[in-house]
Amino acid sequence: MANTPQPGTRERVVRAASLLMQRQGYEGTGIKQVAQEAKATLGSVYHFFPGGKQELGVAAVQHADQEFAELLSTSLSAEADPAKAVVACAGELARLLRDSGWVDGCPISATALETTGRAPDIEQAVAEAFQHWRDLVAGTLREAGFPEGDARDLAITVISTLEGAELTAQVAKSETPLRVAGEHLARLIDSYKR
Amino acid sequence: MANTPQPGTRERVVRAASLLMQRQGYEGTGIKQVAQEAKATLGSVYHFFPGGKQELGVAAVQHADQEFAELLSTSLSAEADPAKAVVACAGELARLLRDSGWVDGCPISATALETTGRAPDIEQAVAEAFQHWRDLVAGTLREAGFPEGDARDLAITVISTLEGAELTAQVAKSETPLRVAGEHLARLIDSYKR
DNA sequence: CACAAGCTAGAACGAACGCTCTATTCAGTA
DNA sequence: TACTGAATAGAGCGTTCGTTCTAGCTTGTG
Numbered sequence: 001m002a003n004t005p006q007p008g009t010r011e012r013v014v015r016a017a018s019l020l021m022q023r024q025g026y027e028g029t030g031i032k033q034v035a036q037e038a039k040a041t042l043g044s045v046y047h048f049f050p051g052g053k054q055e056l057g058v059a060a061v062q063h064a065d066q067e068f069a070e071l072l073s074t075s076l077s078a079e080a081d082p083a084k085a086v087v088a089c090a091g092e093l094a095r096l097l098r099d100s101g102w103v104d105g106c107p108i109s110a111t112a113l114e115t116t117g118r119a120p121d122i123e124q125a126v127a128e129a130f131q132h133w134r135d136l137v138a139g140t141l142r143e144a145g146f147p148e149g150d151a152r153d154l155a156i157t158v159i160s161t162l163e164g165a166e167l168t169a170q171v172a173k174s175e176t177p178l179r180v181a182g183e184h185l186a187r188l189i190d191s192y193k194r
Numbered sequence: 195m196a197n198t199p200q201p202g203t204r205e206r207v208v209r210a211a212s213l214l215m216q217r218q219g220y221e222g223t224g225i226k227q228v229a230q231e232a233k234a235t236l237g238s239v240y241h242f243f244p245g246g247k248q249e250l251g252v253a254a255v256q257h258a259d260q261e262f263a264e265l266l267s268t269s270l271s272a273e274a275d276p277a278k279a280v281v282a283c284a285g286e287l288a289r290l291l292r293d294s295g296w297v298d299g300c301p302i303s304a305t306a307l308e309t310t311g312r313a314p315d316i317e318q319a320v321a322e323a324f325q326h327w328r329d330l331v332a333g334t335l336r337e338a339g340f341p342e343g344d345a346r347d348l349a350i351t352v353i354s355t356l357e358g359a360e361l362t363a364q365v366a367k368s369e370t371p372l373r374v375a376g377e378h379l380a381r382l383i384d385s386y387k388r
Numbered sequence: 389c390a391c392a393a394g395c396t397a398g399a400a401c402g403a404a405c406g407c408t409c410t411a412t413t414c415a416g417t418a
Numbered sequence: 419t420a421c422t423g424a425a426t427a428g429a430g431c432g433t434t435c436g437t438t439c440t441a442g443c444t445t446g447t448g
Binding site: 027028105113116117118123127130131154161163164167176177184188 | 307310
């Protein structure tokens with residue numbers, strides 16, 4: 001198969017789209033800007049994504065889904081105790097957010113909010129990503145001995161709270177909301193442990 | 195006589211902008227669309243907001259800030275026990291979200307995410323709104339006898355979690371994330387009560 | 389070498405964008 | 419009645435948007 005130099009054009013386009021949509025949202029990101037950032041041409045973008053901006057948006061969300069899932073997996077498996085693992089995870093998110101100058105928050109929430117009820121394909125990709133992340137947390141809790149129901153409920157709140165704390169931290173340009181949320185989640189998880 | 199007919203043009207414009215930006219985000223909302231929805235003309239919009247779209251965005255965020263603060267105040271004062279009050283608040287958010295057909299989530303988060311690092315005026319208005327909401331929750335907790343430090347930390351997590359759960363619920367088109375988050379927040383608050 | 393398929397390249401289109409501008413109407417005061 | 423500033427009205431500016439289109443370039447296989 002044709003091997004293009006380095007990551008390949010399609011991959012570069014998806015990566016650029018994902019990053020730009022994370023920072024500027026879906027509507028705020030132009031296809032020409034994506035092409036330029038990816039060092040590709042407009043023709044290439046429409047070659048790989050004949051469905052246009054929506055199809056590119058779906059690919060960007062799915063890419064972000066995978067990347068964030070890896071970050072989550074790594075953070076969660078760093079500690080055996082799930083409560084401590086969540087604290088570590090929140091800390092890692094805080095570090096990444098600060099190091100980016102408070103611009104790289106959740107990679108899909110901006111896109112999610114802009115497209116609800118107006119782009120079903122993207123909506124579904126976003127829903128699948130959230131479900132995917134919840135499953136990772138629920139799995140970690142289940143492995144640590146939490147009963148199925150508790151694990152599922154806690155996973156919902158863990159992801160929701162991390163999501164909200166990341167937004168809050170980004171807006172306040174402060175790590176505090178993520179740190180505090182991490183501690184509170186640990187406390188909540190521990191309260192189910194007995 | 196000196197009373198303007200109906201809500202007045204400026205008020206109608208701000209309300210329309212706030213609603214549209216809540217649903218479509220900042221970039222996804224056009225000034226002409228705002229004018230049309232508000233039954234105003236382009237000239238009127240630029241008469242009241244000579245600073246253009248950014249100034250209108252700031253006004254829309256501030257309007258949403260006030261509206262959400264009222265909702266928060268009402269929900270929180272419905273119950274004497276702050277833990278139960280948070281549950282009631284989450285339930286109210288879930289109800290409103292469902293009744294809107296899953297489109298009316300947090301009124302400013304889409305705008306917040308799209309404009310971070312690119313529109314300082316809007317960024318500041320968003321930060322002030324979040325701070326405002328946190329203060330309301332912290333005040334409720336303080337009145338219920340929680341020490342200052344606990345009240346402030348809990349308020350951070352309560353707002354963050356409600357924010358994240360609302361996003362999660364919107365994406366999943368389900369009340370469950372908000373309901374579960376409400377119960378977990380109550381449990382967390384109670385754990386500080388002893 | 390030939391040739392199709394995969395990929396790159398960018399000019400061009402109509403529509404929509406934010407915004408400016410001039411003209412007109414309206415309300416209150418002198 | 420005449421004047422004035424606020425408010426309304428919308429045509430039109432230059433730009434950018436998503437998208438289409440027709441070429442040309444590369445590359446693996448016959």
